[in-house]
Amino acid sequence: WRDYYFGMFVMHSDTDVYDMVDILGKGTFGEVAKCWKRSTGQFVAIKILNSFTERSGYLKSELKILKILGTFNADKFYFIHLFEYFNDNDKLCLVFELLExxxxxxxxxxxxxxxxxxxxxxxxxxxxxxxxxxxxxxxxxxxxxxxxxxxxxxxxxxxxxxxxxxxxxxxxxxxxxxxxxxxxxxxxxxxxxxxxxxxxxxxxxxxxxxxxxxxxxxxxxxxxxxxxxxxxxxxxxxxxxxxxxxxxxxxxxxxxxxxxxxxxxxxxxxxxxxxxxxxxxxxxxxxxxxxxxxxxxxxxxxxxxxxxxxxxxxxxxxxxxxxxxxxFGNKKDMDAACCHTEPCHKEEQYQRAEIPYNLTNTSVQISDKMAGSSSNENNKEVGLxxxxxxxx
CATH class of the missing domain: 1.10.510.10 (Transferase(Phosphotransferase) domain 1)
Structure with missing residues (x-):
């Protein structure tokens, strides 16, 4: 990590600063950390990929799919929302909304x-x-x-x-x-x-x-x-x-x-x-x-x-x-919430988010207009x- 601030590891993208609060999980791909986004005071989940994952096809495939999904409203279609990704100290970091x-x-x-x-x-x-x-x-x-x-x-x-x-x-x-x-x-x-x-x-x-x-x-x-x-x-x-x-x-x-x-x-x-x-x-x-x-x-x-x-x-x-x-909003919107057989909101496609596949030291941010804002405010011989x- 580039910085160590008041007992917390700190990560920097080109657009924001993230203070690591906790490690939520570890796996073969790397680890997921709970972080605090300084610009908004919002908690996010950052997937920190290890070098093996970065070299494998796993990363390119995931980013390709996330690029496609970034064209649509993540809340409307119930996908996790990717905010941005960046390199920090030779580690690729994907910033997602924090779910429970x-x-x-x-x-x-x-x-x-x-x-x-x-x-x-x-x-x-x-x-x-x-x-x-x-x-x-x-x-x-x-x-x-x-x-x-x-x-x-x-x-x-x-x-x-x-x-x-x-x-x-x-x-x-x-x-x-x-x-x-x-x-x-x-x-x-x-x-x-x-x-x-x-x-x-x-x-x-x-x-x-x-x-x-x-x-x-x-x-x-x-x-x-x-x-x-x-x-x-x-x-x-x-x-x-x-x-x-x-x-x-x-x-x-x-x-x-x-x-x-x-x-x-x-x-x-x-x-x-x-x-x-x-x-x-x-x-x-x-x-x-x-x-x-x-x-x-x-x-x-x-x-x-x-x-x-x-x-x-x-x-x-x-x-x-x-x-x-x-x-899709606050509790006061309950009476207006549509929960019938038709989609909850009028079909709406957003401008395609341009996410490059290169893993250079660049930061890519996905705007709310491109991908929709996060709904989480704080957050198993046989014949046929x-x-x-x-x-x-």
Whole structure:
């Protein structure tokens, strides 16, 4: 680091000064630090890449994707917001908005208790919106899992989330040559990847279907110890704690205690969720529901729930869950928040952010106009026929 100021490491870009407050995590790529941005008094997360990462294709791929995503409003499409990147003392630093914790950490903090169906819908709507945009851009994230879906600020905006970690993401044309199960985390790896079949961005939908079930059950749906074990789990459709003979059994798990009418409302909602899960976990990627269609599914829109159970408390708290997370401003904007089947804001494309790929000692800043401002103010011999036990 270039400086050491009042007991804190200091990093300098061409446009700002950052005081390191804490180390949030370390990995093979480097580390992530919580820092204080002097110009705004805002806390940010800075990914500090090691020299190996800088020399690998990982960095160029991530910056390429972030450049594409920088064309759009990060809050509207639920992507993490990149402010700038710079070199400091021969270390490449990427400055992101500071988010709270990922969904795996959240579940761990709550002893892996199942997340209520209404909150799973709230999370699903946001992630599906992100996946829809990635589909439009022909980008595959390739690593959808609870660890890469982060809560923004849970106390202020309950279950408002953003998709993070585009280090493994790529434009589809750039990854078609990849062979074998070397993309996606194993528990969330799509059948076409496991079997070495042609693939597309629909592998992300499979991963997200596994995430939904994990949030509902409290443990991974397919916790295979290797690729063959993963295929076995998918074929048998069973979990580690008790056996699911089919995904339909999810309809009979984790119902909260409400009065009779409320039980019926939540049972209906859970059945709608399972129907969506079955469409997502279709073994054939060409038949697997796409994100834009999933956003119109009755589980997301609550159209059937509204029609049959509009006067129940369950319907009311389900609407409130969406409102709490769909805000794009202060709490006073809640009444104006749009949480229906249509996008929350009019489509708006921003001027393309020019982010050079060179790693010289230059600082690149992404303006709010280019990428949208941050919403965080302070901040898992087999034939395909055998697979279909999943959906029969």
């Amino acid at each position: 914790q990922n969904l795996f950490e959240f579940q761990k903090d709550h002893n892996f208790a199942p997340i209520p169906v209404r909150h799973i819908r709230t999370i699903s709507k946001q992630v599906l919106t992100a996946l829809q945009k990635l589909k439009e851009l022909s980008i595959a994230h390739t690593d959808i899992k609870p660890e890469n879906i982060m809560l923004v600020n849970h106390s202020r905006y309950p279950f408002k989330v953003k998709l993070i970690d585009f280090g493994s993401a790529s434009v589809l044309a750039d990854i078609q040559h990849i062979k074998g199960p070397y993309i996606q985390s194993r528990f969330y790896r799509a059948p076409e990847i496991l079997l070495g079949l042609p693939f597309c961005e629909q592998m992300d939908m499979w991963s997200f279907g596994c995430v939904i079930v994990e949030l509902h059950l409290g443990w991974p749906l397919y916790p295979g110890s290797n690729e063959y074990d993963q295929i076995r789990y998918i074929v048998e459709t069973q979990g580690r704690i008790f056996t699911l003979s089919s995904l339909d059994q999810l309809e009979r798990t984790n119902i909260e205690s409400f009065p009779s009418a409320e039980v019926k409302a939540e049972l209906h909602d859970q059945k709608m969720m399972v129907d969506l899960i079955k469409k997502i976990l279709n073994l054939d990627p060409s038949e697997r529901i796409r994100a834009n269609i999933a956003l119109k599914h009755a589980f997301i829109t609550m159209q059937k729930l509204k029609l049959q159970y509009k006067n129940t408390a369950y319907y009311g708290i389900s609407i409130q869950s969406l409102k709490d997370a769909c805000l 026929k055998g697979f279909y036990v999943l959906i029969d």
